[in-house]
Amino acid sequence: MAEYAYDEEGYNFLYFVISVLSLCLVPITLQSLYSAWKSAKSKNEQNLCQCDTCQKERTKIRKTESNRVLKQLFKPKFLFLIAGWFAVALLAYQVSFASEPVQQWDPYEILGISEGATMPEIKKIYKKLSLVYHPDKAQAGSERESEERFIQISKAYQVLTDDAIRENYEKYGHPDGKQSYSVGVALPKKLVEGGNSKFVLLIYACIFGLGLPYYIARWWYNSRRHTKDRILNGSMRVFVKELKENADFKALIRILSGAHEFAENAATRPGEEKLLKSVDGAIAQELENRFGEKYETGDENTPAYRRKATSLLYAYFLRQDFTSKNSSSAAKALLQDQGFIIEKSIHLLQGLLQIAIVKQWLGVASNIMDLQQHLLQATYPGEQSVKQLPHIDTQILRRYYRNNKKHIHSVQQILALSESERKELLKPLNDEEYLDTMEVASRIPQLKAKKAVFKVVGDKIITPGAVVTFVLKLQNIDAKSATENGKNKTISEDSDDEELLDDVTGKLKKEEKTEGTLPLAHTPYYPGEKKPYWWVFLGDPKVNRILVPPKKVTDITDEQTVQISFPGPPKPGTYTFSLFVKSDTYVGTDIQQDIKLTIRDKSDLPPEEDIDDSISEPEEDSIAGQMKLMREQGISGALQGGQDNQKAKNDDSDSDSSDDE
Numbered sequence: 001m002a003e004y005a006y007d008e009e010g011y012n013f014l015y016f017v018i019s020v021l022s023l024c025l026v027p028i029t030l031q032s033l034y035s036a037w038k039s040a041k042s043k044n045e046q047n048l049c050q051c052d053t054c055q056k057e058r059t060k061i062r063k064t065e066s067n068r069v070l071k072q073l074f075k076p077k078f079l080f081l082i083a084g085w086f087a088v089a090l091l092a093y094q095v096s097f098a099s100e101p102v103q104q105w106d107p108y109e110i111l112g113i114s115e116g117a118t119m120p121e122i123k124k125i126y127k128k129l130s131l132v133y134h135p136d137k138a139q140a141g142s143e144r145e146s147e148e149r150f151i152q153i154s155k156a157y158q159v160l161t162d163d164a165i166r167e168n169y170e171k172y173g174h175p176d177g178k179q180s181y182s183v184g185v186a187l188p189k190k191l192v193e194g195g196n197s198k199f200v201l202l203i204y205a206c207i208f209g210l211g212l213p214y215y216i217a218r219w220w221y222n223s224r225r226h227t228k229d230r231i232l233n234g235s236m237r238v239f240v241k242e243l244k245e246n247a248d249f250k251a252l253i254r255i256l257s258g259a260h261e262f263a264e265n266a267a268t269r270p271g272e273e274k275l276l277k278s279v280d281g282a283i284a285q286e287l288e289n290r291f292g293e294k295y296e297t298g299d300e301n302t303p304a305y306r307r308k309a310t311s312l313l314y315a316y317f318l319r320q321d322f323t324s325k326n327s328s329s330a331a332k333a334l335l336q337d338q339g340f341i342i343e344k345s346i347h348l349l350q351g352l353l354q355i356a357i358v359k360q361w362l363g364v365a366s367n368i369m370d371l372q373q374h375l376l377q378a379t380y381p382g383e384q385s386v387k388q389l390p391h392i393d394t395q396i397l398r399r400y401y402r403n404n405k406k407h408i409h410s411v412q413q414i415l416a417l418s419e420s421e422r423k424e425l426l427k428p429l430n431d432e433e434y435l436d437t438m439e440v441a442s443r444i445p446q447l448k449a450k451k452a453v454f455k456v457v458g459d460k461i462i463t464p465g466a467v468v469t470f471v472l473k474l475q476n477i478d479a480k481s482a483t484e485n486g487k488n489k490t491i492s493e494d495s496d497d498e499e500l501l502d503d504v505t506g507k508l509k510k511e512e513k514t515e516g517t518l519p520l521a522h523t524p525y526y527p528g529e530k531k532p533y534w535w536v537f538l539g540d541p542k543v544n545r546i547l548v549p550p551k552k553v554t555d556i557t558d559e560q561t562v563q564i565s566f567p568g569p570p571k572p573g574t575y576t577f578s579l580f581v582k583s584d585t586y587v588g589t590d591i592q593q594d595i596k597l598t599i600r601d602k603s604d605l606p607p608e609e610d611i612d613d614s615i616s617e618p619e620e621d622s623i624a625g626q627m628k629l630m631r632e633q634g635i636s637g638a639l640q641g642g643q644d645n646q647k648a649k650n651d652d653s654d655s656d657s658s659d660d661e
Contacts, residue, residue: 014095018088025084032081049443051436053390054524061339061527107156107169115170119161126157231351234260239352245361245544249381250296252352252371257309259348266337268304275330276311279322283314290394291382312338313345317380319525339527345375353550360546362539366582369535373587378525384409385588389440390524391433392426400425410588411441440522444586445532447556449579450475454597456568461600468568468597470548472536474581476556517555521585532585536562538577538595547577572599 048054108115111125131137133153138146159165225232238258247255268276284295295314298307315322316338323331349372356365374381377388386392386408397408403424408414414422426434451473456466521530533554538547548566569575574596581591 014091018091018095021084021088021091025081025088028077029081029085032077048520048529049440049522049524051390051440051522051524052433053436054522057524107159110152110156111160117160122157122160126153129153227351229347229350229354231348232260235348236351239355243352243355243364245359245364247364248367249371252367253310253313254298254306255352256345256348256371257306257313259309259344261344261348262309262341263303263305265344266305266309266340268308269330269333272308272330272334275322275326275334276308278326279311279315279320279334282320282322283311283318286318286320287314291380308337309341312341316342316378316525317374319378342375343527346372349375357546357549362541362544362546365546365550366580369582369584370587372584376521376523376526376530376585377587379587385586386410386414388444388522388587389414389437390522391429391437396425396428399428411444412446412588415441443519443522444589445476445518445556445583446589447534447581447583447591448475448477449473449581449591449593450559452579452595459605461604462568462598463602463605464568464570464572464599466568467565470538470564470566472562472564472579472581473559474534474536474553474556474562475559518557523585530585532583535580535582535584536564537580538564538566539580540576541578550580569597569599572601574598 108117111122111129113121113125117125130150130153133146133150135143135147135150159169225234227233227236235258238260239255242255242258244251280295280297287293287295297310312334323335349368353365353368356368370381373379379385379387384397386397387394389411401407404421408425414425417425422438423434426437429437449472451471453471454462455469455471456462457469459466462468518532521532523530531554533552534556535550536553537550539545540547548564551562551564553560553562575598577595577597579591579593579595583589
C-alpha cells in the first residue's frame, strides 16, 4: 500500500508555487516592459517635431490619455501582474525563513564512516564517539544535546553491527526491511487531509480544468478571427464586398467606417446621439461653406457605429474641435474614440490596399494612399496641401492672393519664394511662428527621381518574356531646388548608364547605401508618431492597372537606389509606363512621371562568343598522362609504360652525356 509523504514544513510547496507563478509572470512582464520601452523610446526621440502645433496637440492628447492610463491600471492583465509579483515576493520571504527538510537517516553519516568500513573500524569509532557524547561526560548545559546525539550513535552502531539489520538497511534502505511505497506530495498535510482537501481540489480544477482551456480557446478564437495582418476577418469581408474599381474618397470613407474593429471598440454609447448630431451639423455646414459639398450621414438602416465612425473621420479631416464647446465627459470619451478610429484606420487601410493591389486597380490604390496622407495630416481632399504647415490657414492664403494675385498651394511654392515674398505671405505670424513654419517646411522630404534604368541580367538588350529589373535612383533634395528644377520632368533613361548598377542581381553600391534615418513626421493631429516612407511602383493610367506592385522605401536621407524585378512584356515594342513614388505621410510630395521600356526581338541579341572548349592531350610523364595510360592499357600497362619511358629517358640522358664528353 502506498504511503504519502507530505511536505510538513512547507519547504517544497513554497518552491512549487513560486515556480508556477514565475512561469506565468516572467513572459507577460517581459512583453509588457518591451511594449512600454518601445512606446517610451518613440516618444522620447530627439527627432520629434518640436513645432508649436505639435507640442500643443501632444499636450492635448496627454490630457485625454489620463483616463486611458487609469483604465490600463485596472485591466485584468495589470492586476494579475501586481498580485502575482506581490505573491512571489511574499513566498520568497517565507522561503528564506523556512527550514530545509531533514535528510534520510543514515548510520554511516552519523558515525562519520564510509559504507565499506570493517567491523573493527566501526567499533573503534563508536567507542571514540561514546567517550565524547555520553550523557555522564557531557558538559554543563549540553546534557540534552549530548543525550540525543548519543542515542543516534547507539542506534547507528546497533544497525551496523547486527548482520541481519545491516543487510536489510543496505538492501532496502531501512533497518526493518522492505517498506511500503512512498509518494512525495509537495503540499502540507493540513491542505490535503481533513476539510481543506475540497478547496485544494477546487483550486486545481479552476486553474487546470477551466483557466488553461479557456486561455487556449481564447487564443485560438482570436487567431481565427484575424488575418495574418491582424485585421478582423469580418472587416476584410466588408472591404472585399464593398470596394469597387471606381471608389473615390467618400466611398473609401464609407467602406472604412464598416470595419468591425469600430463596432467592438468604438460603438455608440447611450447619450451620444445628441452630441453626434451636433457634430454632423457642423460638418455639413463646413463642407457647404468651403467646398460646396453635401454631407451624407447615412440612412436609418446604416448601423450606428458606422455613422459614428463616419462623423468622427469627417470631423478629423476638417479639424473640428467639438470639445471646445462641450467639455462634458461624453465629449472627452468621443475624442478618445476619434483617436482610436484614426489610429486604427491607418492599419485598416493596408488591408484595403492589399485588395486593390491583388485586383491591380491603379486608381483605387492611389486613392487609398492619398487617403492615408490626409489621415496623417488632417487635411480634406481638394484643399491646399500647404495647410500641412503650422499656423497657415485659409485667411493667410486669401490675404496673400488679394495682395499679389498669386495662389499658394504647396510647400514647394513657399520655399521657392524669395525671403521678402515669404515674409509678405506669413506677415500675420510673429517671429516664433514664422520660424516654426519654415522649420517644418524644411523638415518635409522632397524626392526627385534622378535616374531610371531597365536592365536584364546578362543581356545588353531587353527581349520578350525576360525578367526585367527596374532600377530607380531617388534623391532627397530641398523643396527650393525641386521647384527650380521643376521644369525638367524627364527622367534620364540611358540604358548604358552603368553608374546606377554595381550588380543587377540586387547588390547596391556601397556609396549609395542609406546612412542615418529621417526624422519623425510632422503629424500634429495624428494621435501617434509616424516615420515616413514611400511606395514605389509602376502603372498604366490608360487602362487603370498596376503593372509592378508597390515596394516600400524609407530613410531616404540623401540618395537611395531601388530595384524591382518583374516579368517583361511578351511582345517587342516600346511601352510607356508611369512611375509612381507616393508618400504615405505628406500631401503634395508625390512623383508621377512617364518612363519608356523598349522590348527588342531576340534576333537583335549579339552573337555569343566562341569559347575554346578543346582539351589538350596530357603529357605522358604527368599524373594526368599516367591516369590516361591506366585507362587505356590497365595498371600493368601503365606501370610498364612508365618504366619504358623512364628507361628511354635514361638512355637519352646517357647518350647526351657521352656526346658532351
